[in-house]
Amino acid sequence: MMGFLASVGALALTFLAGTGRLALFAARALAAGLAPPYYPRLIVRQFVYMGYYSLPVVGMTALFTGMVLALQSYTASSRFNAESTVATIVVLSITRELGPVIAGLMVAGRVGAAMAAEIGTMRVTEQIDALTTLSTDPLRYLVLPRLVAGLLTLPLLVIIADIIGVFGGYLVAIYKLDFNAVSYLTQTQQYLKTNDVVSGLVKAAVFGFIVALMGCYQGYHSRGGAEGVGQATTYAVVSASILILISDYFLTQAFFT
Amino acid sequence: MTSSGPQIPKIAVRGLQKSFGTNLVLAGVDVSVATGESLVIIGGSGTGKSVLIKCILGLLVPDGGSIRIDGAETVGLAGRAREQLTHKFGMLFQGSALFDSLPVWENVAFGLIQGRGMPRRQARDIALQKLAAVGLGAEVAALRPAELSGGMQKRVALARAIAAEPEILFFDEPTTGLDPIMADVINRLIVQCVRGLGATAVSITHDMVSTRKIADRVAMLHRGRIVWHGPAADIDRSGNPFVDQFVNGREEGPIHMQVRAA
Numbered sequence: 001m002m003g004f005l006a007s008v009g010a011l012a013l014t015f016l017a018g019t020g021r022l023a024l025f026a027a028r029a030l031a032a033g034l035a036p037p038y039y040p041r042l043i044v045r046q047f048v049y050m051g052y053y054s055l056p057v058v059g060m061t062a063l064f065t066g067m068v069l070a071l072q073s074y075t076a077s078s079r080f081n082a083e084s085t086v087a088t089i090v091v092l093s094i095t096r097e098l099g100p101v102i103a104g105l106m107v108a109g110r111v112g113a114a115m116a117a118e119i120g121t122m123r124v125t126e127q128i129d130a131l132t133t134l135s136t137d138p139l140r141y142l143v144l145p146r147l148v149a150g151l152l153t154l155p156l157l158v159i160i161a162d163i164i165g166v167f168g169g170y171l172v173a174i175y176k177l178d179f180n181a182v183s184y185l186t187q188t189q190q191y192l193k194t195n196d197v198v199s200g201l202v203k204a205a206v207f208g209f210i211v212a213l214m215g216c217y218q219g220y221h222s223r224g225g226a227e228g229v230g231q232a233t234t235y236a237v238v239s240a241s242i243l244i245l246i247s248d249y250f251l252t253q254a255f256f257t
Numbered sequence: 258m259t260s261s262g263p264q265i266p267k268i269a270v271r272g273l274q275k276s277f278g279t280n281l282v283l284a285g286v287d288v289s290v291a292t293g294e295s296l297v298i299i300g301g302s303g304t305g306k307s308v309l310i311k312c313i314l315g316l317l318v319p320d321g322g323s324i325r326i327d328g329a330e331t332v333g334l335a336g337r338a339r340e341q342l343t344h345k346f347g348m349l350f351q352g353s354a355l356f357d358s359l360p361v362w363e364n365v366a367f368g369l370i371q372g373r374g375m376p377r378r379q380a381r382d383i384a385l386q387k388l389a390a391v392g393l394g395a396e397v398a399a400l401r402p403a404e405l406s407g408g409m410q411k412r413v414a415l416a417r418a419i420a421a422e423p424e425i426l427f428f429d430e431p432t433t434g435l436d437p438i439m440a441d442v443i444n445r446l447i448v449q450c451v452r453g454l455g456a457t458a459v460s461i462t463h464d465m466v467s468t469r470k471i472a473d474r475v476a477m478l479h480r481g482r483i484v485w486h487g488p489a490a491d492i493d494r495s496g497n498p499f500v501d502q503f504v505n506g507r508e509e510g511p512i513h514m515q516v517r518a519a
Contacts, residue, residue, distance in 0.1 A: 037374065125354055126350045126351070127354050127356055129348075129354065130354040132314075133314055133346055133427075134371065134372050135340050135344055135368060135373065141371065
C-alpha cells in the first residue's frame with residue numbers, strides 16, 4: 001500500500017515539477033519580449049512558415065471535415081425530420097469546435113514537430129550555446145518569435161479553415177443531398193452569431209500558443225544527440241495535442257451559453 | 258598559477274565545483290590566466306574540461322567557487338550584466354556550431370548584428386575581412402555551412418569567434434576531427450588571431466601537437482582538479498606522472514581510462 005502511495009506521490013511531484021518548469025519557461029520567454037532587441041524579421045519568417053505553409057494541410061482537412069459533417073448531420077437529423085438543421089450544425093460545429101481543433105492538431109503535427117526538431121538540433125550541436133556567447137538571448141531570439149507567431153497565425157488559419165469547412169458542407173449539401181443553395185446559405189447565416197466565430201478564434205490563439213510553446217520547450221530541453229531530438233519531436237506533438245484537447249474543454253465551458 | 262607581479266589576472270577561477278546529479282565533475286578547480294596569455298587545459302575525455310570553460314562562459318552555473326574576470330565576480334550574473342560580460346568573449350566550439358539556417362557571412366557577422374546592433378551592410382564588410390583573415394575568400398560568404406568541408410567550417414567558426422574582436426577567446430577542441438595538415442592550419446590561425454587581437458586565450462584539447470603550438474602555459478585537469486600547471490616549454494619535463502602518461506600517450510600510469518561514462 002505504501003509503495004503504491006509513494007508511486008502516486010512521485011508521479012504527482014514529477015507532473016507538478018514539469019508543469020512548473022514549463023510555466024517558468026513560458027514566463028521567461030514572454031518576459032524577454034519586454035525589452036529590446038526585438039526581431040520582427042524572425043516573427044514574419046515564423047508567421048509565413050506557420051501560416052502560409054500550413055494552408056494546404058489545414059485547408060484540405062477543413063474541406064473534408066465540413067463535407068463529412070454535412071453527411072453525418074444529415075443522417076442524424078433525417079431520423080426526426082430535421083434536415084433543415086444541417087446548415088446550422090455544419091457552420092456552428094466548424095466555427096466553434098472543429099475549425100480550431102483540427103487546425104490546431106494539424107499545425108501541432110506539422111509545425112510543432114519541426115520546431116522541436118530544429119531547436120533540438122540547435123541544442124545538441126551547441127548552436128544555442130553559440131547564441132549565448134554571441135550576446136544573444138536564445139529565448140528572445142528563438143522562442144519568443146515562435147510564440148508570437150503561434151498566437152497570431154492560428155486565428156488567421158482558422159478563419160480560412162472556417163470558410164473552407166463551411167464550403168465543404170455546402171458542396172455536399174447541394175450536390176449530394178440536393179439542398180436548395182439559397183436556403184442552405186440563408187440557414188448558414190441565420191443562426192450564426194459573432195460569439196460563435198470569436199470563441200473559435202480565441203481557441204485558435206490559445207492552441208497556436210500551445211503548439212509553439214511545446215515545440216520550443218521540448219526542443220530547447222532535448223539531450224543526447226539524434227535520439228534525444230527524435231524524442232523531443234514526439235513529445236512536442238503528443239503533449240501539444242493532449243493540451244489542445246484539454247484546454248478545448250475548458251475554453252468551450254468558458255464560452256458556453 | 259597566477260601571473261607574476263600585482264597585476265590582476267584576466268581570468269581567476271577559485272574552488273570551482275560542478276556536479277551533474279551524483280557525478281562530481283569539477284571538484285574545486287583553481288586556475289588563473291594572465292592578460293594576453295594563452296592557456297591550454299589538457300586532460301582525458303570526461304575530465305571536465307568543457308564543463309570548466311562553459312562555467313567561465315556562463316553557459317553552466319557552478320555549484321560553488323568563484324570566477325573573476327578582470328577582478329570582478331561573474332558567478333550569479335544574469336540579464337544585461339551577463340550580456341555585457343559576454344561581449345568580452347569569443348568562442349570556437351568543438352563542432353563549429355555554425356547556424357545552418359544562415360549563410361556564412363551572416364554566421365560571422367551574427368554577434369555584430371544581433372548582439373551589438375550593427376547595421377547589416379557594415380557587419381557584412383567586417384565579416385568579409387574576418388573571413389579573409391582565416392584564409393577564406395568572398396566566394397564562400399553566400400554559401401551555407403553545410404556546403405563547406407569540416408576544415409572550412411572550423412575557419413568560419415574561428416572568423417565568427419574573432420569578428421567582434423573579443424578580449425578573451427575560448428577554443429574547445431579546435432583540431433578534433435581534422436586531418437593533420439588542416440589541424441596545423443587551424444593551430445597557426447589560432448596563434449595568429451590571438452596575437453593579432455592581443456587577446457587572452459583559453460583552449461581545451463587532448464591534442465598534444467596543438468597544445469605545443471598554441472600554448473604559453475599548460476594546465477592538466479584530472480578528476481575535476483588541476484593536477485599540474487606550468488609553462489608549455491616544461492611539458493616534457495614536468496615530473497608529474499599524470500602529465501607524463503598523458504603527454505606520452507601510455508596506457509600504464511596513474512590515469513585509468515573509464516570504459517563507461519561516469
